[in-house]
Amino acid sequence: MLENLGGQIFNGLVSGAFYAMLSLGLAIIFGLLRIVNFAHGTMYMLGAFAAYFGAQSFGLNFWAALIVSPIVVAIIGMVIERLLLSRLYKLDVLYNLLLTFGITLFLEDAMRLKFGMQGSPYVIPDQLTGIVNLGFLIYPTYRIFVIAASLIICIGTWLVIEKTSLGATLRAATENPALVRAFGINVPVLITGVFGFGCALAAFAGVLAAPTTNVAPLMGDDIIIPTFAVVVIGGMGSILGSIVTGFLVGVVVAMGAVFYPPISSTLTYILMAVVLLIRPAGLFGSAEGLR
Amino acid sequence: MKFARLLPLAAVCALLAPMASPPAPAGAAGNDQVVVANIGDMSGVYSALDGAGAVLADQMAIDDFGGKVLGKPIKLVSFDHRNDPGLANQETTEAIDRDHATLLLDYTNSATALAGAGVAKEKHVIQIVTGGGTDALTNDPKYCNPYTYHYGYDVYALAHGTAATLTKQGGKKWYTITANYAFGHALYNDVKAAVEANGGKVLGNDDVPLGTSDFSTYLLKAKSSGADVLGLDNAGNDTVNAMKQINEFGMKKNMKIGVMLLFESDVHALGPDYWAGSTVTIGGYWDLDAKSRAFAARFAAKNHGNPPTWSQFANYSAVTTYLEAVKRAGTTDPLAVEKQLVGYHFSDAFARNAYIRPQDHLLIHDMYLAQVLPASEVKQPWAYFKILKVIPGAEAYRPLSEVKCHLGS
């Protein structure tokens, strides 16, 4: 029983790892750029497909994909930002939500036309197959790797944003772009770069997902809505909030699945409703969006 | 008003103009053709097992028949229902009213099949469902009707074939993961009945939301339950994801895996090694024997070298069966054709030892218990299944005594 519980908690941490990475990207893009990126799930999907395509056409292995795929998707994201999103900055923030929604529909169908609907194969890299014995638990090696990789990326990103001068510049640029520009810093380039980075995070999560989840055009669909919920629970725009909440929600949903599976996918929203009633700004958020 | 301003307006009108074709009153002009309408999933989750390949199979059936029946040319029209029963409803009506279709075909996705059945019943047009698996079409008096036929497989045959065999082979303790929707529940009920009828027991079951991609929690539960068989009462992407994680957790070492619904396209999605060893019941197979291979080769020549999935294969058979019945009846009148369809014994490349049962309009035919081969044993692309045994129709499908519909004698 103890082993089972331990295993289930780890299952929760694995799905939480994905929520954390995805909501981190979303929170950065929203917190720093005020863009609600509905296409975030699509970037995750593109990341997984880039890994698959790289393996098929260039013999790219998993480790290389972890670096190449985020770069490729970041470029795609930056092109979208420069060409399309930047035209909407002077308007209400809800327009970029609508635009990214349209982009999602477009890209998902385009990927379906190219790759088909049933999914494309991708295997766990040789070095990470098998199971590891942690003493109290026997668990697949690859999943331990996912948790570790996610923690490293998330904490690393948080450190950069909160503790480095680059991060300080970013935060300043979103609060007072004119002042920052007066210091000679190119604000639009900064914005594009940040958006690209957010997309890269999503793509990284996509590569991590490819070995254990079916690489199919709609794979982003089912994860984007819970990710939004996680960001809202954590407090929109709170970097730390999305990381902690991501892991937390993952574990809560896993526990729900243990005791009453039909409710598992709804727990996230119940949690969101409860948090919003008790603490409207989210668990880690500032008084944003309230009067 | 400058003309330039009118341009956008003109463009919109030009785009919408073709839609402004008034619906002709039913039964008017259109009797100079026989129209077959395929209403299937062309762009959604089932488009790989169904989609354009099914339409191709339909066209091949028409061409092989000679392109004409009763002296009239046969035309094929195709609609994409996008897994939206409302759209399927609309398109079925359009196919009847505008195109004067006398055969409505495919309906991959059980909800669209049921929606189509409602229209078929109301407008008196023959509907043959090859894609959707729900047994409500033939076993629920709310839906079964003289115009609707179920062709190729159904939930009962799938569950019984796989579950009965695995239990008889020694897998007495089962754990099932069920997709929490009607199709999944129907599978679960039939699996449980088959397991228990053969001396087994279902130790536990999880009703999992449709569209779940992470099955790790349920797999761990299955592992610790001590069951020797894991049953997957789901389909499509859910099955694919479950399979990926079954491999990840190394569950095939200690348990047999029973997959309830599987098509060649699903196996292709992961590659056969992931599925190797899984047992499944299928309705037909392109690589069954020389007869089926002959068709598959012709199909592949028009389909980028890919043979048909057994669902697409069922389409070919259904169209041929229909056209032959029309020929025998001498008319396209649905009730006259019905008399020629039911009870008529035949064997074609897809359906062997087949006949349509009069009481419920269900195609009774040989089903096949199959196992997925590992990549090393796959002799050519798409030849993923090894046929373990033939399940005769009488054994595979719901026995007459349990059928709740009574359409004829």
Added chain:
Amino acid sequence: MLSNGPRTASRVELWLGVGLFALGLLLPWIVYPVLAMNIVVWALFAVGFNLLLGYTGLLSFGHAMFFGGASYVTGIAILHAHLPMPLALLAGAAYAALLALAVGALSIRRQGIYFAMITLAFAQLIYFFVSGAFIGVTGGENGLQGVPRGTFFGIPLQHDRVMYYVLFAITAAVVAFVVRVIHSPFGQVLKAIRENEQRARSLGYDVDRFKLMAFVLSGAVSGLAGGLLVVFQHFTVMDNVDWRTSGEVVMMTLLGGMGTVYGPIVGAAFYLLLSDRLAVLVNAPGVFIGGIFIVMVLVFRRGIVGEILARRDARRARARAEAERIGA
């Protein structure tokens, strides 16, 4: 603030309304009755949705909980409780109104994106009830099937064209009511809130109460549309409660012109006609619809009706300036 509807001359609006009414009378003779009925029902849904988005300035991403949820309530009322159609429709609308009251009370104080996310969360909860908890009554993935049309105050509804005109009559009446609301003092306050909420508050209006009333009204109209859907189609499915349905009504409203009175109707018609064509012609519906949506958001934010009215306004302004210059 979201795109303001242009200040429309009421004469243009009147002509548009008359024109649409006339088109509506002829619709089942121009396209298939089933498609025509779909257009009418979704047009009503979009009109209800626009009350909240275009006129109060609140984007809800969960309106499917009203539309789809009410379709189930009405369907179950007819199928299992054997209520006559008018009562069943009222039951659906009442469910939606009450749900809007509950959700609104909890969320109306939030702004913009937060409000959208909360409505999405509640819609997912409703989806769960329909697809999971109450699957025995709702039929789950197979949908709620076999709902008889019955009669409407004695008129039998089996024939599609008869059904259409009953739908059309109900919809036209409700749309007329919504138009009256928009032009009433209540509607003016809503517009003031949309333009500048702070100012409206400083003028002494209880902004939250007005927003809540708009939400409830919007929900009720959407719920009525859902009830009409299940009646004419004989069935309803879980997709109608899905977030993608919520997204579709947003697209229709944007396409037609949010913040215009009749824009949503035009948008719904255009979107459904286009989908119908795409289902037969092309195998890339997402590429087309997504592409159109992207273009709309970038350059056609005012929507079809919005663009027409804006050009009309621009022409008038120019004519007026011209006249002043000459006269001065």
